[in-house]
Amino acid sequence: MKKIVKEPLFHFLLIGAIIFLVYMMVNTEQNTQEIVIDDNLVNELASKWELKRNRRPTLEEMEGMINQYVEQEVLYQEALTMNLDHNDEIVKRRLAQKMEFISDNMAESLQPTLEMLESYYEEHKDNYAKAPIYSMQVLYFSEDKRENASADALAALNHENPLELGDNISLPSNYKDESAFKITRDYGRVFTNALDSLETGKWVGPVQSGFGIHLVNILEKKAAGYYEFDDIAEKVSTDYNFDASNDFKQELIATLLKNYSIQIDVEDPSLKKELDEKY
Amino acid sequence: MIKMKHTYLLAIPALLLAACGGSEEKVTNLTSNSEATVTSITSEKRDNYSPFVGDDYPQDVYFGDLHLHTSFSVDAGLVGCKLGPEDAYRFASGEEVVTSTGLKAKLNRPLDFLMVSDHGTNLGIPPMLWEADPDLLANEIGKKWYDLVQEGKGKEGVYLPWLQTTMKGIDQIKSEKIMRNAWTREMDAAEKYNQPGVFTAIIGYEWTSMPGGNNLHRVVVFKDGKEKVNNILPFTAFDSQDPEDLWKYMSNYEQKYGGSVLAIPHNGNMSDGLMFSVERMNGEPIDAEYATNRMKWEPLYEVTQIKGDGETHPKLSTTDEFADYGTWDINPFKGPAENTKRYETEYARTALQIGLQQKQKIGVNPFKFGMIGSTDAHTGLTGWQENNYMGKFPSSEPSAERYEEVLIPSPLDKKYDIMTWMEVAGGLTAVWAKENTREALFDAMQQKETYATTGTRLRVRFFAGWEYTKQDATRSDFAKNAYANGVPMGSDLTDGNGKSPNFLIQAMKDPDGANLDRVQVIKGWVDANGERQERIYDVAVSDGRVIDKTGRCKTSVGSTVNVKEATYDNSIGSTSMTTYWSDPDFDAALDAVYYVRVLEIPTPTWLAYDANFYKLSMPKEYPMTHQERAYTSPIWYAPK
Numbered sequence: 068m069k070k071i072v073k074e075p076l077f078h079f080l081l082i083g084a085i086i087f088l089v090y091m092m093v094n095t096e097q098n099t100q101e102i103v104i105d106d107n108l109v110n111e112l113a114s115k116w117e118l119k120r121n122r123r124p125t126l127e128e129m130e131g132m133i134n135q136y137v138e139q140e141v142l143y144q145e146a147l148t149m150n151l152d153h154n155d156e157i158v159k160r161r162l163a164q165k166m167e168f169i170s171d172n173m174a175e176s177l178q179p180t181l182e183m184l185e186s187y188y189e190e191h192k193d194n195y196a197k198a199p200i201y202s203m204q205v206l207y208f209s210e211d212k213r214e215n216a217s218a219d220a221l222a223a224l225n226h227e228n229p230l231e232l233g234d235n236i237s238l239p240s241n242y243k244d245e246s247a248f249k250i251t252r253d254y255g256r257v258f259t260n261a262l263d264s265l266e267t268g269k270w271v272g273p274v275q276s277g278f279g280i281h282l283v284n285i286l287e288k289k290a291a292g293y294y295e296f297d298d299i300a301e302k303v304s305t306d307y308n309f310d311a312s313n314d315f316k317q318e319l320i321a322t323l324l325k326n327y328s329i330q331i332d333v334e335d336p337s338l339k340k341e342l343d344e345k346y
Numbered sequence: 347m348i349k350m351k352h353t354y355l356l357a358i359p360a361l362l363l364a365a366c367g368g369s370e371e372k373v374t375n376l377t378s379n380s381e382a383t384v385t386s387i388t389s390e391k392r393d394n395y396s397p398f399v400g401d402d403y404p405q406d407v408y409f410g411d412l413h414l415h416t417s418f419s420v421d422a423g424l425v426g427c428k429l430g431p432e433d434a435y436r437f438a439s440g441e442e443v444v445t446s447t448g449l450k451a452k453l454n455r456p457l458d459f460l461m462v463s464d465h466g467t468n469l470g471i472p473p474m475l476w477e478a479d480p481d482l483l484a485n486e487i488g489k490k491w492y493d494l495v496q497e498g499k500g501k502e503g504v505y506l507p508w509l510q511t512t513m514k515g516i517d518q519i520k521s522e523k524i525m526r527n528a529w530t531r532e533m534d535a536a537e538k539y540n541q542p543g544v545f546t547a548i549i550g551y552e553w554t555s556m557p558g559g560n561n562l563h564r565v566v567v568f569k570d571g572k573e574k575v576n577n578i579l580p581f582t583a584f585d586s587q588d589p590e591d592l593w594k595y596m597s598n599y600e601q602k603y604g605g606s607v608l609a610i611p612h613n614g615n616m617s618d619g620l621m622f623s624v625e626r627m628n629g630e631p632i633d634a635e636y637a638t639n640r641m642k643w644e645p646l647y648e649v650t651q652i653k654g655d656g657e658t659h660p661k662l663s664t665t666d667e668f669a670d671y672g673t674w675d676i677n678p679f680k681g682p683a684e685n686t687k688r689y690e691t692e693y694a695r696t697a698l699q700i701g702l703q704q705k706q707k708i709g710v711n712p713f714k715f716g717m718i719g720s721t722d723a724h725t726g727l728t729g730w731q732e733n734n735y736m737g738k739f740p741s742s743e744p745s746a747e748r749y750e751e752v753l754i755p756s757p758l759d760k761k762y763d764i765m766t767w768m769e770v771a772g773g774l775t776a777v778w779a780k781e782n783t784r785e786a787l788f789d790a791m792q793q794k795e796t797y798a799t800t801g802t803r804l805r806v807r808f809f810a811g812w813e814y815t816k817q818d819a820t821r822s823d824f825a826k827n828a829y830a831n832g833v834p835m836g837s838d839l840t841d842g843n844g845k846s847p848n849f850l851i852q853a854m855k856d857p858d859g860a861n862l863d864r865v866q867v868i869k870g871w872v873d874a875n876g877e878r879q880e881r882i883y884d885v886a887v888s889d890g891r892v893i894d895k896t897g898r899c900k901t902s903v904g905s906t907v908n909v910k911e912a913t914y915d916n917s918i919g920s921t922s923m924t925t926y927w928s929d930p931d932f933d934a935a936l937d938a939v940y941y942v943r944v945l946e947i948p949t950p951t952w953l954a955y956d957a958n959f960y961k962l963s964m965p966k967e968y969p970m971t972h973q974e975r976a977y978t979s980p981i982w983y984a985p986k
Contacts, residue, residue, distance in 0.1 A: 111502060118506045118757070211920050235822060236922070237852065251455055255857025277857035278921045301432075302441055309444050 102140045104133060112136065170316050179307055187307045188296050194306065195299055197291035198247035201262065205240050205254070206233035208273070208280040216280040220273040229270050229282055236278060246291070254278070262288075403829040404778040404795065408787065409803050410459030411438065411728040412548070412610065412775050413565050413648060413720035418464040418528060419552075420512075422724035423472020424495075424505035426740035429726025430473060431462040431535035438728050439545040446740040451727060453734070454858060455803075457774075458782050460728060461548035462532065463565040466580035467512055468519055469551065470528025475500075481527065487518045513556055517584040525579050533572040540571075542783045551580045553609070555587040557627075559679035561616040562589060564644070565720075566596070569606035569788035577603045588627045590636070593643045608792060610718065612648035614697070615656050615674050619688040622697035622713055624704060637704065637712035646791060649694045649798045649977055650719040650773035652730075652738045657943070657977055658695040661686045666882055668945060671972065672770035672800070678756035678763060698980060699870040699878035702937045706872065716794025716836045716979030717941070719773020719801075730772035730801040733912070735952035742766045746960035749953060749968070767968050771952045774799045776976070778807070778834065794836025797942075797978040803856040806865075808835040808942045810981045814848035819926040824852060835942075836979035840986075846932035847983060851885060853944045853976075854922040860946040861919025863888055863903040863973060867927060871938040885927040888920040888947075897930065905948040909970045912950040912958035919947035934985055941980035945973045 112132045116124040124132065152158045179187075188195065206223070208216035212234055223232040233240075238253045251259040258276035265271050265285055272282035296303065329346040333339050416434045417423035428446040429437075437443045440456030464470070474482045475495045482488035494503035511518060533549055540547040548567060555562040568575050581595040589609075596607045614621030624632050649656045654674030663669040675689065676682050683689060690696045694717065701713030721730050725743060729736025737743045741751050749767040756762035776797045779790040790796065797806060807825060811832025821827050828850050833839055839847055853865050865886040871879050883897040891901045907914045929940075954970040956962065964970075 111499075114502070114507050114510075117510060209921065211922070235820075237824060237854065248456075252458075253857070256454060257858060277855060277859065277916075301436070305444060306442070309450060312448075 100144055102137055104137070108133075108136065167316065170312075170319050179304070179311070184300065184303050184307055185296060187310075188303045191306065192293055195294045195303070197294060198251075199263075200244055200246055200289040200291050201242055201250060201285060202244055202287040203242050203262075204230070204284040204286070205238075205242075206230065206270075206272075206282040207236040207238075207240075207278065208282075209234040209236070210279040217273045220280045220282050223282060224270055224272065233282075238278075244289075254281075401826065402780070403825060404780050404790065405825070406779070406782075407805050408458035408546075408777050408779055408782050409774050409799075410457045410461075410546070410777070410787075411720050411730070411772075412461045412550070412567060412718060413463050413552070413612065413651065413722045414438075414460060414726070414728050415464055415552075415722070415724040416462055416726040417472050418462075418470045418532060419724060420465060420468050420471055420505065420508060422464075422726070422739070423475075424500045424508075425724075427472075427725055428740075431464070431532055431726075432538065434462050434726040434728070435460055435535060435539035435545075435547050437726070439539065439541075443727070445727060445736065445743050446725060447743045447745070449744060451729060451734075451736060453729070454731060456545065457728065459546035459548060459777075459787060461550040461565070461567060462535065463550050463552045464532065465554045466551045466566075466582035467554055467584055468508070468517070469525060469580060469582075470531060471519070471524075472500075474524065474528070475504075479524075479527070481521070481524050482519075485519055485521055485524070488521075488524075512583075513559060515584060515587060517582075522579065529579055530576075533575055537572050540784065543781060546782055546784055546787055548784055548787070549575050553581060553583060553592050555583040555589065555592075557587045557620075558618075559677075560618040560620050561613040562587070562611070562620060563613060564589065564592065564609040564611045565648070566592075566607060566609050567788070567791070569784055571784070574603050574605040589644075590626065590639065593639050596643050606788060606792075607643075608646070608788075609644050610646045610648050611644060612651060612720070612722065613653055613656070614647075614692040614694070615654045615659075616677050617692055618677060618680055619691045622691040622700060624691070624700065624712075632704065632708065632712055634708050634710045637708060637710035640712050641710070641714050645716055645794050646718050646796060646979075647694055647697075647715040648720050648722075648773075649717045650770070650800050651722045652769050652772045653722060655770055655773075655800065656692070656694055658693050659686070659689040662689050662693060662696055663880065668943070668973065668975070671975070674764070674768060674770075676762050676764070678754045679758070681756075681758055681762050694977075695868065695870065695880060696878065698939045698941075699872065699880060702870065702872045702939060703876065703878060705937060706876065711982075714982060716791075716796050717798040717977045718775040718791075718796050719798035719977075720775060721772035723772060728772075730774060732771050732801065732950060732952045733955045735771045735955070738766070738769050742769060744956070744959075746956075746962060749956060749962075749964060767953060767964070769952075771801055773801055774803065776803075776805075794979040795834055797835065797976050799976040800974045802859045802946060802974045802976070804859065804862070804944060804946065804976055805852075805854040806942060806944050806976050806978055807850075807852040808978045808981065809833065809850045810837075810839045810847050810940065810983075811850075812842060812845060812847060814850050814926060816926045818850055819852075819924050824850070824924070833981060835981060837981055839981055839983045842934055842983070842986070844934045846929045849885075849927045849929075849940070849981075850925075851927065851942055852922070852924045853886070853942075855920075855946070860914065860949045860974065861888065861916045861921055862923055863919055863945040863947050864899065865923050865925060866943045866945070867929075867940055868943055869929065869931075869938060869940050871933075871936050873936070881931070883927070886920075886923040886925040888923070889918055903947050905971060907948050907950055907954075907971045909950065909954050910958065912954040914947070914949050916947070937985065938983045939980045940983070942976075942978040944976045946975065948973050 113124055206229055208220045210216045213219050223229040226232060242250060247259050255277045258274065261274050265283065267285040267288055270282050270284045273280045274283055331339060331342045414434055415422045417427045417430050426446050433443050438457045438460035440453055442450060442452040445451050475492055478492065483492055491504045536547040536549045550565055550567045553564045553566055578599055581592055592609060599605055599607055611621060626632055626636060655672030658666065658669050659675060660670040660673060697713045701711040705711040721728050723736065724739045725736055727736040737748060738753060742748045742753065751766045752763050753766045754764035776799060777787050777790045778795045779786040809828040809832045813831050818827055851865055853862055855862050864884050867883045867885050869881050873879050884893050884899040887893060887899045888903060891899050893899045904918050906917055948971045951969050951972050953964060953968050957964050
């Protein structure tokens with residue numbers, strides 16, 4: 068105890084405490100806080116008013132607005148003193164969003180080098196593949212016109228020349244070295260996605276599209292390879308930044324979490340198990 | 347004979363020349379034979395083995411957005427939009443991007459074309475503020491704005507006061523150099539992403555005239571590349587709020603630099619009746635010269651977008667059960683209309699009829715426009731699809747809270763506030779063109795061979811002629827025959843012989859979308875007393891329903907929508923509809939206008955998808971299902 072009394076820091080704190088006590092005794096208004104009314108505020112209030120009503124406020128109206136501002140500020144400060152912001156869901160969400168925003172900004176300031184982008188591109192090359200190229204025939208079996216288009220299509224598979232059995236549709240029935248991109252424009256995504264896993268060199272199906280049922284005969288399917296890094300550097304950079312910013316946020320939260328011990332006190336055993344494993 | 351807009355008559359000899367290896371003699375012979383060649387197109391007899399030689403009509407339809415804002419628009423950049431023109435083109439061409447609020451976003455299928463149309467008024471100021479652009483900082487107001495943005499007061503300190511002065515037509519920056527810089531960047535972005543044949547990036551901007559807060563906005567569309575457009579700067583509402591002055595500027599551009607340009611107005615629903623007013627801005631009644639100019643420069647109208655659908659109003663078309671779609675009739679700056687009179691000059695259907703009235707009066711139809719749709723999003727993201735809706739402003743990008751946000755606060759009364767939940771997820775422009783290039787798309791737009799959709803990529807063809815028969819609807823060479831013997835959407839049908847005109851219509855669903863409920867022809871005319879008239883005919887309906895003697899099918903297609911799960915299925919409706927129709931009430935002595943409306947079966951709205959995704963329970967009055975649709979450009983009949 069004697070040692071502490073000799074510490075300069077202790078003296079410093081003691082002097083501070085004395086000054087504070089004296090100040091409290093002399094000052095009759097307890098806990099005075101500052102509320103500033105300056106031209107910045109006046110201009111801000113005036114322009115908000117003008118936006119709503121298309122004219123400048125009168126002196127009286129301005130006084131009214133300032134009055135309202137002062138009231139709000141006083142109530143806000145008192146609410147803070149009374150800890151009303153604690154455990155308020157809306158306040159928590161807004162503040163958490165502000166922190167996330169700060170974290171995003173920090174992540175953005177970490178610009179990747181060209182080497183980092185190139186190695187990211189290599190690691191995620193599947194994301195940068197070109198649409199495959201098809202040569203194929205398509206047959207259409209309309210569900211509008213047929214009782215059971217799928218059954219008809221299946222039956223047609225065993226026919227000598229299925230080409231004779233399809234319905235009219237004003238879309239191409241033949242593709243020669245056409246990109247899946249173009250086929251998707253015509254027949255839609257569901258159809259093109261289904262092509263991926265189909266056998267080539269014979270009539271297969273039924274295959275579903277938005278228009279109905281099809282049989283397809285894929286004569287040839289060519290993988291189109293990958294986009295060159297130089298051609299899609301911007302996309303790589305966007306992907307990299309998105310991942311980096313997410314990683315950064317996760318890391319930031321993980322680091323901050325180390326300062327907290329999380330007490331788990333829930334009854335549900337399966338939930339408890341999950342949470343115990345996580346934290 | 348029918349006046350043919352498509353000049354493939356002339357193209358046949360040229361193509362034959364290519365096929366024959368180009369001997370002079372042969373060409374001459376074939377040219378003199380060209381009439382005969384044409385009549386044989388639809389018969390068995392042919393000169394070429396390949397029946398497709400000489401085909402020179404649009405075989406494909408291209409979908410795009412002609413109205414999208416990015417951070418280069420002051421009212422986007424200063425309220426949080428971080429995506430610029432390059433991001434916008436990348437997203438539209440199918441790439442994944444990160445939105446202003448940090449979400450990853452991608453289209454289900456790429457668009458075929460996009461025009462970034464940022465506001466010309468103080469174009470490009472937001473990114474220059476962020477970059478501390480030296481020219482902008484050298485400007486007194488620019489420096490003041492920069493400081494405010496640095497203090498985090500971009501919205502309150504810069505944007506909101508800017509809106510006030512801009513609505514009064516006051517330019518605070520007044521710098522050609524700054525404008526030139528911004529315009530160059532816009533053009534460069536379009537040049538960089540324009541890939542003829544794959545994805546077309548069109549150069550353009552928005553002329554944002556709003557006298558007294560009334561929306562007279564037009565997007566300005568250039569056919570040309572940077573080498574020509576570079577000669578000029580955008581003509582803005584600071585230069586003039588009068589569309590007639592915009593047309594002078596456009597005319598000057600074409601004459602001086604040999605380019606091509608057109609303008610497309612939008613949001614008549616927020617124009618307080620001015621959009622299709624029969625008065626000029628100077629208060630004079632419109633005349634033949636005005637009408638001629640307007641139709642020369644403004645062949646199209648943007649009939650549907652996020653800020654409301656403008657086809658018709660339920661109070662104008664009282665017997666149309668589909669009229670109340672995306673109705674935004676409260677102007678937040680004016681309140682609701684005092685009477686329905688105002689709507690007549692705000693909505694497309696009545697405007698087309700008023701056009702016919704004006705033709706009788708002044709000799710020229712001033713409102714003979716085709717239809718397109720767009721988004722008018724201010725996010726840099728043309729994300730119009732209901733289950734992938736990216737919002738109007740960054741504040742309406744996907745979030746659990748967005749539907750409750752105030753979108754446009756009313757200065758009059760809170761009850762006139764426009765709320766985010768009222769947003770219509772936005773439309774698309776469909777263009778029947780010969781190829782996906784700036785030139786071909788522009789030419790088709792000028793010929794009005796376009797239609798609007800509320801976001802679906804359904805296909806619709808619409809032709810009129812005097813000789814079509816029922817059998818023509820089921821021909822395998824439907825389009826070829828239809829072009830050869832009639833005119834497509836956007837055209838005039840003339841040279842009648844007193845008989846009723848015949849129409850061929852073919853509609854196909856969006857392959858990744860909903861089935862079709864029905865196809866309708868909507869007719870407008872002016873009766874013998876000079877009164878506007880309209881009538882709806884159902885011409886094809888799904889599921890074996892019956893069209894009654896009055897030409898209507900009053901049986902609803904039903905609904906498969908599960909609102910809670912935000913799903914639907916295609917167990918009702920048709921995948922495609924092809925039909926022949928002849929007007930049963932035709933009067934050869936009266937002008938008439940016909941357009942087609944195609945309706946899909948009911949599907950969930952973006953609100954239903956939001957409620958499902960974010961687990962929300964929304965108020966009952968919010969629209970959770972709707973029927974998406976397409977409106978074609980009309981065909982106009984004129985008596986001899």
